[in-house]
Amino acid sequence: MDQHQLYQQYQPAIYQYIFFLVQNKELAEDLTQETFYKCFKNIETFRQDAEINTWLHRIARNLAYDYFRRKKLIQFIPFAKVYEGMTEDLPAQWVEHNEQMKELFNAMAKLKFAYREVLILRKIKGLSVKETSELLGYSETKVKNNTARAIEALRKNWKGGDLHEK
Structure with a gap:
């Protein structure tokens, strides 16, 4: 699989995962790009003892952790604050426009x-x-x-x- 196919296949899932972690659209986009940059830069070190999807998620998780360590952020932005006013920009498959979903996000936060x-x-x-x-x-x-x-x-x-x- 070439880099373009790898990116096309896994980018939406990686973006969604990072967005749930950082709860900021622009930051999630930046960290997603950085995830794939690190992947492509270090693809020869991938040992294939795990799925590529797992490896990408691990890179994404480590980048999110590094970001919060650098910024010394302890609290995350509540889901509801990000959710309101941004629904049109979020992936349609996981956003529902109703109060119950907002309550769930608040509870998760x-x-x-x-x-x-x-x-x-x-x-x-x-x-x-x-x-x-x-x-x-x-x-x-x-x-x-x-x-x-x-x-x-x-x-x-x-x-x-x-x-x-x-």
């Missing part, structure tokens, strides 16, 4: 980062326990425990919806 991240990867991105474990560098047990705890915390924070664990 209250979760600690480790819980929010595992929910994004497992329930929104649909990664398996193993893929999430590889991406985060956690044991599969820790991923399962964080997922269960995150869902429970989200249930407590989210008044508007019925949350079922799959």
